[in-house]
Amino acid sequence: MKKSLIALAVVAALPVAAQADATISGSVNSVYTQGDVAAVAAKPAKDGFAAVAAVAAKPSGAIDTDVTLKLNTSEVLANGMTATAEFGILGSSPSTGTVSLAGDFGTFTAGSMDSDGAFQAGDAGSIVGDTMTADETGTTVQGIKYASGDMSGFGLTVQMNGSTEADGSTTTKANKSTQVGLTYAAAEGLTLGYGSATADADNQVGGGVNGKTNVVGGTYETGDYTFTLGKQKDMGAKGSVQYVYDAVTVKLSASQAKGTVAASNTLKVTYVEDGVTANVEKVKGKDTTWDIAYATGDLTLKAKSTKVYTAALDYGNADLTLTRDTDDKTTSVGYKVAF
Numbered sequence: 001m002k003k004s005l006i007a008l009a010v011v012a013a014l015p016v017a018a019q020a021d022a023t024i025s026g027s028v029n030s031v032y033t034q035g036d037v038a039a040v041a042a043k044p045a046k047d048g049f050a051a052v053a054a055v056a057a058k059p060s061g062a063i064d065t066d067v068t069l070k071l072n073t074s075e076v077l078a079n080g081m082t083a084t085a086e087f088g089i090l091g092s093s094p095s096t097g098t099v100s101l102a103g104d105f106g107t108f109t110a111g112s113m114d115s116d117g118a119f120q121a122g123d124a125g126s127i128v129g130d131t132m133t134a135d136e137t138g139t140t141v142q143g144i145k146y147a148s149g150d151m152s153g154f155g156l157t158v159q160m161n162g163s164t165e166a167d168g169s170t171t172t173k174a175n176k177s178t179q180v181g182l183t184y185a186a187a188e189g190l191t192l193g194y195g196s197a198t199a200d201a202d203n204q205v206g207g208g209v210n211g212k213t214n215v216v217g218g219t220y221e222t223g224d225y226t227f228t229l230g231k232q233k234d235m236g237a238k239g240s241v242q243y244v245y246d247a248v249t250v251k252l253s254a255s256q257a258k259g260t261v262a263a264s265n266t267l268k269v270t271y272v273e274d275g276v277t278a279n280v281e282k283v284k285g286k287d288t289t290w291d292i293a294y295a296t297g298d299l300t301l302k303a304k305s306t307k308v309y310t311a312a313l314d315y316g317n318a319d320l321t322l323t324r325d326t327d328d329k330t331t332s333v334g335y336k337v338a339f
Contacts, residue, residue, distance in 0.1 A: 026069035026090065027338040033062050035330035067091065079103075096140075106148040106156075115141040115177070116201040116209040118159030122181025124193025125217025125230030127238045128209065157181040161201060177201035177209065192218040193230075235261065247273035 036059055068091035074084040080103065087097030098111035114120070120128070145159040159179045177199040184192050194216050201209035217230015217238075229239040236256025243250050249270040257263040268281040278292040291304040302310040307326040312319060321334040 021075065022071065022073040024069065024071050025339060026067070027336055028065065028067050029334060029336040030063060030065040031332050031334040033058065033064075033330055033332040034060055035328070036060050106146060109145045109147075111142060112140055113143050113145060113159075115143070115161055116179065116197065118145060118157040118179035118181045119177075119195040119197045119201060119209050119215070120181070121147070121155070121157035122183060122193045122195030123215050123217065123230070124183050124191045124219050125215075125228040125238070126219070126240075127215050127217050127228075127230035127232055128195075153185040155181075155183040179209075186218075189221040190218065191220075234259065236263065247271055 069089040070086060070091070071089060072084070072086045074082060076082050082102045083100070084102075085097065085099045096112040098109060098113065100107055100109040102108075116128075141161045143159055143161040145157065148154075148156040157180070159177075159181075161177045161179075163176045177197050179195070179197045179201065181195045182193065186192050194214070196214040197209045198212055200211050213233045215230060215232040217228065220227045224244045226242040227240070229237070231237040236258035238253070238255040240251060240253040242252075249272075251268045251270075252265070253268075254265040255261075255263060264284055266281065266283045268279065271278045275295045276292070277295075278290070280288065280290045282288045287305075289305045291302065293300060293302045295301075298314050300310075300312045300314065302308075302312075309324045309326070310321060312321040317338045319334075319336045319338075321332075321336070323332045323334070324330075325332075
């Protein structure tokens with residue numbers, strides 16, 4: 001903690017920092033749980049995602065408090081380019097940071113980043129699952145990336161991952177990957193893309209960038225319809241069609257069988273109107289899942305097919321949340337203040 005405060009004081013004393021726009025943000029979230037929280041055994045890899053570590057049991061009355069603190073700074077340089085920096089001081093990933101330089105040439109970024117970001121940039125058909133949303137810590141590394149922006153319809157992203165995790169420690173995964181993502185706006189509503197990776201770049205199983213691979217695909221939008229189609233090396237082709245009618249969105253996705261990966265299809269229906277958001281999803285061979293939320297004023301009520309029910313009050317930077325898990329038979333109350 002002392003080292004972090006000293007580093008912050010040094011940064012604040014630098015001449016460039018005095019000219020830049022710097023902001024400090026963070027949050028404190030404290031959760032009280034009533035009811036014994038049973039230990040959760042480690043979960044094996046399933047449905048395309050890596051194994052999950054075991055969670056220790058907690059007796060009734062447990063209180064967990066999480067604290068995050070970040071510093072962000074940005075400055076427009078004399079030559080018109082923009083320099084930015086961000087680093088974590090407290091939280092799940094302290095001592096991590098990212099710097100970037102942006103201009104007419106594009107954007108250079110160095111530091112902690114999504115380990116398969118450039119590959120995903122070229123996946124115009126959204127064929128390969130992005131594990132960043134499922135496991136942010138497990139798919140973040142130290143790397144260098146360049147993104148060109150729009151070049152007469154073309155877009156280029158190049159990335160080289162280092163042999164270090166996001167916190168600077170030596171990696172235990174073979175994710176020292178070099179990637180290229182290329183997109184082209186071929187016509188109105190039509191975007192084509194190609195992504196390539198030289199080695200493993202994330203911890204996804206049964207897909208993802210888990211070895212030397214490439215993907216080609218595209219997305220076409222016309223009126224209320226959106227179509228996607230593409231194929232990853234050594235995997236079956238995937239495609240989807242989505243239709244939006246007023247408050248209802250219907251999406252059907254399907255993939256071919258290839259090797260040990262079975263064919264699959266998914267139907268998802270979403271309804272959003274007048275404070276109500278509802279999702280129903282059916283995957284071939286699996287139970288139907290659903291979730292529904294209703295927001296009115298500061299209050300939001302949620303329910304899920306996993307038998308988890310939530311009531312939350314949003315007072316701007318302060319949130320009060322009550323959660324009931326009928327499967328685990330636990331009730332928790334959380335209070336979070338963000339700044």
